[in-house]
Amino acid sequence: MTALNIASGAYDVGSKPLSAQECINLYPEFLEGEGRSNIALRGTPGLKEWATVGTGPIYAMTLMNGMLYVVSGTNLYSVDSFGVAESLGETGGGRNAGNNTRRVSMAFNNNFELIIVDGEIGWTYDIINGLRAITSENFPGGDVVTALDGYFIVNNPDTQEFWISNPDDGQTWTGTDFAAKEGAPGNLIAPWANHRDLMLFGENTIEFWRNTGDSDFPFERQEGTFQERGCPAAHSIVSLDNTVYFLGDDRMVYKIDGLTPKRISNHGIEKALEGYSTGELQSAKGFAHTYRGHYFYVLTVANDTWVYDATFSAQVGKHTWHQRRSGIGDNKPWRANSYEYAYGKHLVGDRDLGRIFELDEDTYTDGGDEIQRVRTLPPMSLETYPTSIPKLELRAETGVGNSDVEDPQIWLEVSRDGGRTWGARQERSLGKIGEYERQLVWRRQGRSRDWVFRWTMTDKAKCTWFEAYVEPEVGRG
Numbered sequence: 139m140t141a142l143n144i145a146s147g148a149y150d151v152g153s154k155p156l157s158a159q160e161c162i163n164l165y166p167e168f169l170e171g172e173g174r175s176n177i178a179l180r181g182t183p184g185l186k187e188w189a190t191v192g193t194g195p196i197y198a199m200t201l202m203n204g205m206l207y208v209v210s211g212t213n214l215y216s217v218d219s220f221g222v223a224e225s226l227g228e229t230g231g232g233r234n235a236g237n238n239t240r241r242v243s244m245a246f247n248n249n250f251e252l253i254i255v256d257g258e259i260g261w262t263y264d265i266i267n268g269l270r271a272i273t274s275e276n277f278p279g280g281d282v283v284t285a286l287d288g289y290f291i292v293n294n295p296d297t298q299e300f301w302i303s304n305p306d307d308g309q310t311w312t313g314t315d316f317a318a319k320e321g322a323p324g325n326l327i328a329p330w331a332n333h334r335d336l337m338l339f340g341e342n343t344i345e346f347w348r349n350t351g352d353s354d355f356p357f358e359r360q361e362g363t364f365q366e367r368g369c370p371a372a373h374s375i376v377s378l379d380n381t382v383y384f385l386g387d388d389r390m391v392y393k394i395d396g397l398t399p400k401r402i403s404n405h406g407i408e409k410a411l412e413g414y415s416t417g418e419l420q421s422a423k424g425f426a427h428t429y430r431g432h433y434f435y436v437l438t439v440a441n442d443t444w445v446y447d448a449t450f451s452a453q454v455g456k457h458t459w460h461q462r463r464s465g466i467g468d469n470k471p472w473r474a475n476s477y478e479y480a481y482g483k484h485l486v487g488d489r490d491l492g493r494i495f496e497l498d499e500d501t502y503t504d505g506g507d508e509i510q511r512v513r514t515l516p517p518m519s520l521e522t523y524p525t526s527i528p529k530l531e532l533r534a535e536t537g538v539g540n541s542d543v544e545d546p547q548i549w550l551e552v553s554r555d556g557g558r559t560w561g562a563r564q565e566r567s568l569g570k571i572g573e574y575e576r577q578l579v580w581r582r583q584g585r586s587r588d589w590v591f592r593w594t595m596t597d598k599a600k601c602t603w604f605e606a607y608v609e610p611e612v613g614r615g
Contacts (some may be wrong), residue, residue: 142606145177147458148594160514161460189221196487197242203250206480209242210492219481227269243569245285247367251415255280256431276311281372287349291329300329321364328372335404342368367399371422378426383435404457408504427477438607441473464504473504503599514592527583529609535602536569538577546599554586
């Protein structure tokens with residue numbers, strides 16, 4: 139038998155005989171214990187509703203001093219460990235307020251003062267003074283806010299400038315407390331605090347600044363750290379696993395390695411990024427989340443959600459991505475729009491409504507939307523001669539029927555022309571409860587030079603696939 143490469147990611151460079159891989163709502167994982175296989179393909183966790191917070195969308199969440207704070211629609215809420223939400227006031231009136239294209243940035247300082255910006259207007263919140271609009275005439279707005287050494291730092295939109303607040307005071311902004319990204323032309327897209335560094339992401343460059351304590355202006359540029367790589371999307375920038383991830387100005391995806399941007403996208407992801415308009419790239423939204431020991435960078439561009447698995451990539455030495463979709467078919471981005479680990483739960487906000495979900499591997503919908511899991515394997519061509527496939531087997535966890543779906547199904551589709559066209563669905567049962575010996579075997583698949591196999595599952599049941607094998611017969615002539 140010949141093993142097929144089932145446990146890898148998405149990779150499609152647009153040339154079907156070369157590569158036609160899909161990995162949708164599935165992610166590969168190393169099995170660290172003893173077992174018959176050391177890699178499995180797991181179904182992504184579903185979204186179990188945990189709380190309703192306002193009318194939505196959920197734009198941003200952060201955990202401050204043990205309490206979860208959420209921007210839903212045009213309001214700020216606190217949400218306690220029971221999922222009970224309390225409105226703290228309105229944050230409306232800014233850029234795209236109440237629209238799911240709105241982008242909100244939040245940060246808090248050492249005094250547990252929270253600041254919120256949305257490109258035009260800013261607000262602060264603390265438990266003594268409540269929610270207040272920033273009325274200082276010197277406040278420049280800001281697309282992104284970050285906090286470092288007690289200072290709040292924002293960009294001045296459509297300029298090279300960044301401004302800093304008074305120490306531990308998000309309401310007070312002094313007219314002389316600003317500086318400019320100075321290494322090259324181009325607007326400042328976003329400031330970002332990473333450990334003790336202040337990173338300034340420009341349209342075409344990155345600069346690293348540091349707090350030197352100077353009495354006139356505390357931040358100074360670090361010499362020898364200038365990088366000729368920019369970022370078009372302020373809200374694609376994310377902190378994850380002690381570094382920073384972002385969408386680059388060259389339509390590649392990067393993480394910061396030391397002080398240097400390091401490419402983490404592959405040619406397949408870059409082919410997809412080439413297809414988006416400039417406006418779609420500028421509106422891209424990123425966030426990071428962890429789950430079962432995996433570090434995931436989630437990037438939604440237009441109606442597509444791409445996910446980089448930093449953990450698995452490091453284990454195999456190969457950049458590995460998958461897609462997430464909520465609902466059946468294309469143009470279905472993942473419902474999750476933001477993430478926070480709070481109250482012992484992995485929580486994500488709804489990109490459309492005022493719901494907060496818990497990531498849950500025993501939930502088989504995304505907030506009620508069906509989850510379609512698809513794995514399209516790399517093309518298989520064993521010889522220059524046509525190959526017959528008398529037997530094809532998928533080894534998976536079986537006997538996974540449940541109260542929702544008594545007899546869950548999986549189906550195979552076969553392409554004999556490198557992924558251009560597909561044959562009819564061939565369904566097999568994953569087994570009712572207790573049918574643990576169920577085998578997933580497909581026979582007599584015909585003859586071809588350019589085989590591609592695609593498995594799909596939509597039933598509400600556990601999904602863990604281990605291995606796939608074929609028994610090929612190579613012809614002559």
